[in-house]
Amino acid sequence: MGISERKEREKAEREQRIIGAAKMLAEKDGWASVTVRRLAQEIEYSQPVLYAHFENRDAIVGAVALEGFGELGPVLRSSVRRGASAAQAMEDVAMAYLEFAIERPALYEAMFVLPSGLRFAKSDTPQSLRDTFGAMMAVVEPFCANAELATEAFWATLHGLAELERHGRIRTAFRKERVAHIVDMFASKS
Amino acid sequence: MGISERKEREKAEREQRIIGAAKMLAEKDGWASVTVRRLAQEIEYSQPVLYAHFENRDAIVGAVALEGFGELGPVLRSSVRRGASAAQAMEDVAMAYLEFAIERPALYEAMFVLPSGLRFAKSDTPQSLRDTFGAMMAVVEPFCANAELATEAFWATLHGLAELERHGRIRTAFRKERVAHIVDMFASKS
């Protein structure tokens, strides 16, 4: 009875094509241009088919967001140079985070700005999401007694820097200096 | 020839009613429910009239955002308790900022999240916007050599905290602790 397996496989493939198309369109022309009609056209099916895969448009954004977390976690972890000090590690992660946010704005928006239906810090929070938070916690931990609280603060700082820079509200040229300043603060307050 | 003056006055009044209606609707039901049709209905004119006042919907958001800055600046300045130390002043401003963001989410969104057409850190940046930045700089200055850079970092941190908390991504219950942690860092790094 490999027939239902084949169908499931085909459905999973199609779902991946929807997510891929959404990601591609969003990165090319922004999320506003990711419409259900356009996605349907892209995967060569009619619109209602998409609603057999996702409850609504937000759920598609959520699926892309999840892929984003699958990327960001490893990016952060691998950004730390070999033999880096604790402070250097923190700086590496911070810079990697900001580069990700600026270079993949559509993905970053899906993850942190747009309504995506993703639940954070809950029992059903996906693993890739926990991993990403863990990657940040790993470089904060050496300096702070209350690691979870400090990581929230660290993450918030990075997110704020990313958003204000993305919207042109702070000077892009001084990214490195701001990161240095912040890491200095987090690291000196042991 | 007071006739054209009267017309200008009436136009200004109507413009204010549009902005007021947008602000009210956004705070009541969120920005998604602020449609040009609904605003037109609210001010008892037809839709095209709104386009005689604002180039497009974003410009209306921008006008509300500007009002927001007119509120936030004074809120931050008056939040500092009399006789507060420099560190206490920083904490007061930080808490006031976050309270503003959480209690006035629609206004905050217009100011910092939605496309509003407002230009920051440019020669034509409105005064109320500079004032708000100045209010933050005032409490950062005592601790940092490069005040502008440090203020960008401080502001980014607050913005990140506000956004992550607004979206339920960090634990609301620990706001005060996070602020204490951050102020401690900014203040101890003199």
Add this chain to the structure above:
DNA sequence: TAAATAACTATAGCACTGCTAGAATGTCAA
């Protein structure tokens, strides 16, 4: 193999959006 059933997919439509061309109305000076 033919009919019945179930699974799938498309057409067509709803109610809504931002925005605008052109018609109708009102206001004023000649």
Add this chain to the structure above:
DNA sequence: TTGACATTCTAGCAGTGCTATAGTTATTTA
């Protein structure tokens, strides 16, 4: 009173997310 101007509205476009319904295809049963 008439013509010119400014103001305002009606009606419509092209688009959105989403869905009821009809139609087609695939699978199972007789």
